[in-house]
Amino acid sequence: MNPARSPFAGDFQGIRRVLVRMANWIGDAVMTLPALASIREGLPNRHIAVLTKPWVADLFSGHPLIDEVILYESPGIHEGVRGKWRLARELKQKQFDLAILFQNAFEAALIAFLAGVPRRAGYNTDARGILLTQAVAVNGKVKKGHQVDYYRALTAGLGFESLPVAPSLALTKSRLEESERILKSRGLNGEEPLIGLAPGATYGPAKQWFPERFSALADRFSRNWGARTLVFGSSGDRDTASLLRKSARTEVSDFTGQTTLSQAIGLIARCRLFVSNDSGLMHLAAALGVPVVAIFGSTDPVRTGPLGRNCRVVRRPVPCAPCLKTHCPEGLECLEKITVDAVYEAARGLWGDAGRA
Known part of the structure; x- marks a missing residue:
């Protein structure tokens, strides 16, 4: 710099x-x-x-x-x-x-x-x-x-030394305790590994991978790893989360619009893996040290990708991307080309790393 x-x-x-x-x-x-x-x-x-x-x-x-x-x-x-x-x-x-x-x-x-x-x-x-x-x-x-x-x-x-560090978030004891109470109220007692999904994105639909593909991921995570999927987002993401939940064959715990940010921080910290569009929750999970698979369509991972050793970006280069548009006039080709297999393979690599950590 x-x-x-x-x-x-x-x-x-x-x-x-x-x-x-x-x-x-x-x-x-x-x-x-x-x-x-x-x-x-x-x-x-x-x-x-x-x-x-x-x-x-x-x-x-x-x-x-x-x-x-x-x-x-x-x-x-x-x-x-x-x-x-x-x-x-x-x-x-x-x-x-x-x-x-x-x-x-x-x-x-x-x-x-x-x-x-x-x-x-x-x-x-x-x-x-x-x-x-x-x-x-x-x-x-x-x-x-x-x-x-x-x-x-x-x-x-301004004269401050530039420290070569990635974003890092504090996790308080009270947040962990509250997240445990919330999970128990949903029938989750810690026996199943947890995977977080963030299928929404405030910026617009050009950043949003498809709910049915998130559903297919949740099914694979459950079938292959015995994992329970938690879905996160704001109240504006409820429709997307509803589509995901209805398409999934496995049980999905939907937290969209039902937590404070503090509660979301505690719950995401308990996840072994986090799969997200380019969103604020993606950055939050990375800052908590949770392994992250980030799906990029219209936006640029060089500028806003997650930072950390256990972060992976999945994107498919197309001539028009990154366009930084909120709505795609080209049929969402950048997202259409991202398959469930591609995201699952990225998650599988991190799952092994998380298990060894």
Whole structure:
């Protein structure tokens, strides 16, 4: 990484309290964790708070890098102009010395400015440079690389050492205990190995492998390995999960839209394997150290693939991919060519690795 360094890079004298404006979505937030580790490494005895949307907040609860989680409730009490003024006043009372903005929008810089944070650092994007005291330029190489490196390049441009680590999530004892209670309520007592599936994707159907093929995988996992399949996703994935469940011949435990993010973290951590489209849950599972098979269609694994030794990407090169489109005008050829056999073979390799771990 060769980020353009801020003119104040490495000057952290007088910094006691740091506010980090977090990315808005689960996958993006997971991918900021190595950069967040760099901030903690560079400011070991300072108070570090993250400002985050409520649906992402559970990622940071109990994480050793974080001292405080502040909710940005929009929709809700921080919505609209009056809501943003309210949030700025709340932040001003906390007397932060430095704001680091992983979120690229103009709004992120404006809120930090209105909150009276004297040093405001971030990428010089979205015409917000006038609101930043420490602006980092984005070069073409960073834009084309992995999203983890995009966030690391920002912190490197501010003078923090870039740590060569993959995203890592804390797993608290309370989360494990709660996941055990949830599984027992579904009749799962730990005798069967668990495999997680995430058949949805917020970005759009061009990222979604077909529910009936996920069903065929679940059947193979049950028949060949005696595994029970757990299906994860948001309430928006319920229809997809329903199709998967109806197509499967084996019993499938559907958790879509029925857990908090904290509960999902605990349940996914108990899985021996996780098979997913390119999604936030894919990144979450990888950060938990769960072996991941990631299915890629319209998106680019070079930029958003899962990171970790036990991660495998399954994709089929076609001329139009990666197109980064939400809806495919070409008949989903990139996904049609990904067979159940191909995904199963990738899973089989990881299953052996997980068994030896």
